[in-house]
Amino acid sequence: MAQKKASKNGGLYDKLTAYGDTEFSKYLRTVFLKSMGYTDDALERPIIGIANTFSAYNSCHATVPTLVEAIKRGVMLAGGLPFEFPVISLHESFSYPTSMYLRNLMSIDTEEMIRAQPMDAVVLIGGCDKTVPALLMGAASAGTPAILEVTGPMLTGSYQGQRVGACTDCRNFWGKFRAGEIQEEQLPEITDQLGPTPGTCMVMGTASTMALMTEALGVMLPGGGTIPAVQSQRLRHAEQTGTQAVAMAGSGLTLDKIITPEAVENAIRVLLAIGGSTNGLIHITAMAGRLGIEVSLDRVDQLARETPVIVDLKPSGEHYMQELHEAGGFATIMRILAPLLDLEQKTVTGKSLRQHLDTATEWPQTVVRPLDNPLSPEGGLSVLRGNLAPGGAVIKQSAASDALRTHTGRAIVFESVEDLAARIDDPDLDVNKDDILVMRNAGPIGAPGMPEAGYLPIPKKLAQAGVKDMVRISDARMSGTAFGSIVLHVTPEAAIGGPLSLIETGDIITLDIPGRSLNVELSDETLKERANIRDHKPRRTAPSRGYAKLFDESILQADKGCDFDFLVKK
Numbered sequence: 001m002a003q004k005k006a007s008k009n010g011g012l013y014d015k016l017t018a019y020g021d022t023e024f025s026k027y028l029r030t031v032f033l034k035s036m037g038y039t040d041d042a043l044e045r046p047i048i049g050i051a052n053t054f055s056a057y058n059s060c061h062a063t064v065p066t067l068v069e070a071i072k073r074g075v076m077l078a079g080g081l082p083f084e085f086p087v088i089s090l091h092e093s094f095s096y097p098t099s100m101y102l103r104n105l106m107s108i109d110t111e112e113m114i115r116a117q118p119m120d121a122v123v124l125i126g127g128c129d130k131t132v133p134a135l136l137m138g139a140a141s142a143g144t145p146a147i148l149e150v151t152g153p154m155l156t157g158s159y160q161g162q163r164v165g166a167c168t169d170c171r172n173f174w175g176k177f178r179a180g181e182i183q184e185e186q187l188p189e190i191t192d193q194l195g196p197t198p199g200t201c202m203v204m205g206t207a208s209t210m211a212l213m214t215e216a217l218g219v220m221l222p223g224g225g226t227i228p229a230v231q232s233q234r235l236r237h238a239e240q241t242g243t244q245a246v247a248m249a250g251s252g253l254t255l256d257k258i259i260t261p262e263a264v265e266n267a268i269r270v271l272l273a274i275g276g277s278t279n280g281l282i283h284i285t286a287m288a289g290r291l292g293i294e295v296s297l298d299r300v301d302q303l304a305r306e307t308p309v310i311v312d313l314k315p316s317g318e319h320y321m322q323e324l325h326e327a328g329g330f331a332t333i334m335r336i337l338a339p340l341l342d343l344e345q346k347t348v349t350g351k352s353l354r355q356h357l358d359t360a361t362e363w364p365q366t367v368v369r370p371l372d373n374p375l376s377p378e379g380g381l382s383v384l385r386g387n388l389a390p391g392g393a394v395i396k397q398s399a400a401s402d403a404l405r406t407h408t409g410r411a412i413v414f415e416s417v418e419d420l421a422a423r424i425d426d427p428d429l430d431v432n433k434d435d436i437l438v439m440r441n442a443g444p445i446g447a448p449g450m451p452e453a454g455y456l457p458i459p460k461k462l463a464q465a466g467v468k469d470m471v472r473i474s475d476a477r478m479s480g481t482a483f484g485s486i487v488l489h490v491t492p493e494a495a496i497g498g499p500l501s502l503i504e505t506g507d508i509i510t511l512d513i514p515g516r517s518l519n520v521e522l523s524d525e526t527l528k529e530r531a532n533i534r535d536h537k538p539r540r541t542a543p544s545r546g547y548a549k550l551f552d553e554s555i556l557q558a559d560k561g562c563d564f565d566f567l568v569k570k
């Protein structure tokens, strides 16, 4: 078989260092390449970059070195030459103040390294929550053919005969600990079991959501969204991904040809049908924005009304990612959701979603429900509007309590994440189970970085009295693994003067999920009066240098995907 050669303008002699003498640039590059032992034959092959996101600070990416080896094998089997290179890696628990603060930095790193280095196609290795959107945002802006592989979900553990996993159960156990139902001595054994293997959280958190949305977008080889991190099938998938990257080299199949407006809508449908993370909405908005595609919250809500939740996974349902994989993974979701999807959308293989679905095997399963017997008749997320959130707010309604879907209560206001931490467990806090907990100044600018602090804890004295859920409202985000009647992403955020900044303890708020509204019982005049007398001093000093300054000056609100304004394609 004839070996595929790099096109004249591609391969290692693309993107030459600017010495002012092209031939000298090529000659010098050859010297350094040969210093690594490459033959002239090797240097003529299509070059496949592999964005390596291994980091000792990222447990969800512990398997990346073995994935890189498998991808390289696939590249070489197809006659390409792999070049791995590092990009920033982000883990949820190892990113201060929050991984969201750094997502755009990772996307800039990815974009610029793809732009700067010679490669005919690139394999992106994502996994932990922010890594997948950051990589896709960067690759979309860079405009080089790209394919994504995820690390895959963890397997589950077992505690006292109960199946457990990260991180819905992490939150369940923590809630029980706060309520005094489990003791501190039990925590080491519990933490031994919650993350028993490498991989990403194995519930429908942000990582699983983004993996399935990526498959829906067509940017991953079929089946890759659900294969557990530690199964050999993951390595075979990675090898095939490397091989596919060689086929994509020089093909012109860049992400703008795959991530079309219709593909974005498919991904949003999938987000809704899987009961996916609210973060998925922010990320798809940012990814689409890199290609000039606008995601409207009103359209999302319209799709949510027509799209039932069909995947029975925690936190909305009962199962874990392993069972979804055993049930056929994304192909099963796509088969059932087919009437609501545009299956003619092209994928990284050049084939359509429909062509892939036609070759996927079908067998009996119970994890993905039929459309006429869904977990919830409407999509996992709802968009709320009202005088408290004129720019919109989001609730994961599939994880909210039935009794609180329509609720009026007295606001108990916390000024910030720090204020919440300081007062929530105060025995003297005047709060009861029908109150609505409100936290502000935790939005994109306020915190900064919009931390996943929207899962406000139930005040300890109420938790100990058996209260499991309350309405909670903030301009923060929430982990996809969390659950409860929690309103998030209130826009505009308090730090830029949104109505959330004007609420006082004792105000009456009404949440109406079926009516899609979020209102405070205050007239426009009262809100205006409060705005006039409000202390306009910013809560924190504006940063004067570095990334913090760039972030502060450029970050967009949640409804625009929290991208930097100068990165969005106009």
Ligand code: FES
Binding pocket: 060, 091, 092, 093, 127, 128, 129, 166, 199, 200, 201, 205, 207
């Ligand atoms: Fe990485 Fe959950 S912390 S996927």
